[in-house]
Amino acid sequence: MNKIFDLKLNKPIVMVGLMGAGKTSVGRALARKFGIPFVDSDKEIESAAGCSVVDIFSLYGEEEFRRVEQRVIARILNTPPALKVISTGEGAFITFAVREMLQKHALTIWLKADLELLVKRTNFRNTRPQLLHADSRKILAQLIDERYDIYATADITVETKDESLRNTLSKVINAIKNYSDREKNK
Numbered sequence: 001m002n003k004i005f006d007l008k009l010n011k012p013i014v015m016v017g018l019m020g021a022g023k024t025s026v027g028r029a030l031a032r033k034f035g036i037p038f039v040d041s042d043k044e045i046e047s048a049a050g051c052s053v054v055d056i057f058s059l060y061g062e063e064e065f066r067r068v069e070q071r072v073i074a075r076i077l078n079t080p081p082a083l084k085v086i087s088t089g090e091g092a093f094i095t096f097a098v099r100e101m102l103q104k105h106a107l108t109i110w111l112k113a114d115l116e117l118l119v120k121r122t123n124f125r126n127t128r129p130q131l132l133h134a135d136s137r138k139i140l141a142q143l144i145d146e147r148y149d150i151y152a153t154a155d156i157t158v159e160t161k162d163e164s165l166r167n168t169l170s171k172v173i174n175a176i177k178n179y180s181d182r183e184k185n186k
Helices: 023-034 041-049 053-078 096-105 115-122 136-151 165-184
Strands: 013-016 038-040 085-087 107-112 156-159
Touching: 013 023, 023 038, 023 085, 023 165, 038 041, 041 053, 041 085, 053 085, 053 096, 107 136, 107 165, 115 136, 156 165
Parallel strands: 013 085, 013 107, 038 085, 107 156
Antiparallel strands: none
């Protein structure tokens, strides 16, 4: 069993939050820092489906995508090793069954970003199905209103800023350490 900050953590660390918050970048850097595997749930979904997330949304709709996402995340959680970092798609944690599964079997970290940062990071990318052919600022503002209260139920919240990956990673590591210290003192 790996020990991170004296917390005997033998479960996945899962990054949640809106698109553009940094889940994949920070998750990959965190896994590298701890020397544990990194898994991107959207990449796993694409591999299982044989097509892109955008194509799945276009061909089958969001509801079917969420069903596939739930099955893939359950498989990732149950595939050894137990300790790994997982980045999820922005809607995964919003799905009640997925959220319940993650809260029971993982340490969840919400990367919380403000609207301006999300818009800046998601502009000019064609990999975000909800933002294709739409006003990204309006869509992201709506998603913030709808989802931030749900993301706030994650074990840890880290506010991300327009800063270097190193700074955000440091904030995440400190938050995990603080969480670990609180858990030890329970």
